[in-house]
Amino acid sequence: MSELKRDMELLKRQGFNLVKLQENWAFDEPVEGRIDLSKYEELIEYAAHLDLGVYLGLTCEQAPAWLWRKHPGCRMVGRNGLPVAYEAQMTLPADGKPGPCYDDPGAMADHLTFIRKLVEVLGRFENVVVWNTWQEIAYWSEHLTGQHVCYCEHTLEAFRRWLAGKYGDLDGLNRAWNTRYGDWNSVQPDRAASGRECLPQDIDWRFFMDNEHPAATLRARAETIRQADPLSGRGPQRPVFAHLGGPVIGSGRHWTYARCQDFLGSSCYPAWSPHHPWDDAASKQQASRSQQRLESLAAEMSLVALTYDQIRSCNPPGRPVWAAEFQGGPVSTGFHKGRTPDPGDIRRWMLTAIASGVTAISFWVTRAEIAAAEMHGFSLLDSEGDESARLAEAGRIGRALNQHADLFSAPTLQRSEIAILVNEANYQVCASMNAAVEHLGYSTRGWHRLLWELGFPVDFQEVKELEEVYAQEYKVLILPFPLSLSEEVMQKLARFVETGGCLVSEAAPGRLSEHAYANRGEMSLGARQLFGVKQTGFQMVREPDSGERWSPPERTWGEYLEAAALEGKGIMAGHRLRANAYIETFQPSDSQVFLAYGDAATGCVRNFGKGKAWLLGTYVGHNGNAYRDPESWAFIHRLLAECGVRPSHPGRLLLRKRTSPGKEAWIFTNPTGAELVETIDASGWNSVSDLLGEVVERNGNSVRLAIKGLDIRVLILERQP
Secondary structure, eight states: OHHHHHHHHHHHHHTOOEEEEEOOHHHHOSBTTBOOOHHHHHHHHHHHHTTOEEEEEOOOSSOOHHHHHHOGGGSOBBTTSOBOOOOOSSSTTTTTTTOOOTTSHHHHHHHHHHHHHHHHHHTTOTTEEEEEEEESSOOOHHHHTSSOBOOSHHHHHHHHHHHHHHHSSHHHHHHHHTOOOSSGGGOOOOOOSSOOBOOHHHHHHHHIIIIIHHHHHHHHHHHHHHHHOTTTTSSSOOOEEEEESSOOTTOOHHHHHHTSSSEEEEEEOTTTSOOOTTSHHHHOTTSOHHHHHHHHHHHHHHHHHHHHHHHHHHSOTTOOOEEEEEEOSOOEETTEEOOOOOHHHHHHHHHHHHHTTOOEEEEEOSSOOOSGGGTTOSOSSOTTSOOOHHHHHHHHHHHHHHTTHHHHSSOOBOOOSEEEEEOHHHHHHHHTBTTHHHHHHHHHHHHHHHHHHHTOOEEEEEGGGTHHHHHHTOSEEEEOOOOBOOHHHHHHHHHHHHTTOEEEEOSOTTSBOTTSOBOGGGSOHHHHHHHTEEEEEEEEEOOGGGOOSSOOOOSSTTSEEOOOEEEEOGGGTTOEEEOOSEEEEEEESSSEEEEEETTEEEEEEEEETTEEEEEESSOGGGGGTSSOOHHHHHHHHHHHHHTTOOOSSSSSSEEEEEEETTEEEEEEEOOSSSOEEEEEEOTTOSEEEETTOOOOEEETTEEEEEEOTTOEEEEEEEOOO
16 A cells, blocks of 8 residues: 555656546455455545545456356356356456356346445545446457357347347348248357358347447446435536447447447557558568668557547547556566657657547556566556656656646547548448458558548548538548448438538448348449449459468459559549559449549549549558558548548648637647658737747747657647737
């Protein structure tokens, strides 16, 4: 306890205003009914003495041993029908995951009883400012136990109830799935060992387990806390949230989670895995060390931006955006220790998060991990528990941000003009098919990286909430890897275009229905109508230089077209676009060709209502991180200009703005490896200062801004009344 109190004092001296305490159910109630929270009470009281707020996180996945004995039916069941034997003995390696199945009514009731008592005891402290109900929402069962879960009878019954609500009755289910079940008890998820047969049963099952199953637990915990909180009704409601280990790229489950409590946060460890195996940075074995370092730094920054652009977008408007776990020290997994972040890393990561709308940053952790699985890792302090340069830098930046809390502690980020579409139904179809989900995630991630480096701020938008887009008035929606689309989604997309938006879709929209059945003509009817085309060809294309990052081996000759760059036509004449994975060709009806492969149309645009529907006959997002070439990026820059969108700043710098009355923060990111010097127009602002105290060179209404390669500067602009 004395070490923890010393750490609190140290953090307070550095300017931190919040500490996280993470409780553990198995430790706090080892015997049923005997709950001991005295250590938390002592620490919370000491934090109050230091004028520190407390962020209290729950770890209910590591359940006490008595729960398993009392409710043997709460053990999750694997795909093979056998109970999962794993019961976490401590929070490592995975915060107790997969944990009990809380579809068991007894286990659900007992864990809510514990939460209620914890909140009644610790909630009397006013410096507890936020409750976190789930440490990195997930089960991680395939990684930890080798099987997908949970196939217990409680969960199967919940699944059937959900299906009945979705399809109305058994006849409706049979029509959708193309099955002939005679009664509800016969309805089962697919039990094939691999789970990659892309059957409608498994698609709905995975949707249920990834969305509805965790959502039920999230809602129950949030409601219990609100009811038990002793400060409820005596002022503003203390927020209840939960957080992810990181967004699942291409999935829309985060929109579901965000609506189960006040908001959703996320962890972010930029130096843990910034590269995908298909990335240029991961495959350039001969690149110089300096070039590898630059590519890694850029990938880390874009990963932070990708993470929090998604988390901000999935939360309802006006809600906080929490970096609930933020890398503070070296990533350590077993005998593999990563590099120790230096002050420059901390500055880049923190300010990149701020540029994506983050309103609070909580570092993991203050003191180095002691368990072997993460030994000596992650901490802001050094391995002895002493101060470090990275701690000092985090404190310096935190103090500067807190001086402008009106800009940075509230959701003040200026809305983007472009959004990348997310479709959970498409994700689940892709997740049930070999290789497809990898392409979906890669294309989505690549579009974000491409736009980030071109200077276009970007949001994400789930298609199930697409009607809200009409009011938000995005100018452009980007549809990556749209393998599966329902006709209902196509109608929403058509409505967006008709009311004045521009839709930019990658190849093969609606090749499959939402239930994974092939559409005639290899494209959905709604897509053919919206884009004004009929498909004439769909063939794999080789990667440049005989690469094999995503290309499967040929079964026989003739499966692949040679690597190609598609040629711009008409309004895109003079531009070229690299083809990735497939080339799709079209016969246009009432659309215009803007891209060609030889004599065949491979890009068409159709005017519809007040807007335009653009169809690209390949997967452009892959170029964000793989086989990056200036021609493809220039093509996208020109296409967005045709949609009426310009970068947020006329130079190479990416500009994001956070705004409050009479005051703005202009956050400039240099996405290149070389220093950029640009002139900024500060007309109408009385005062321009640098957030971190650097000299600002102002001459009249012009500010000369110099930013080193892969770095960030934040200008604070103010108007006097």
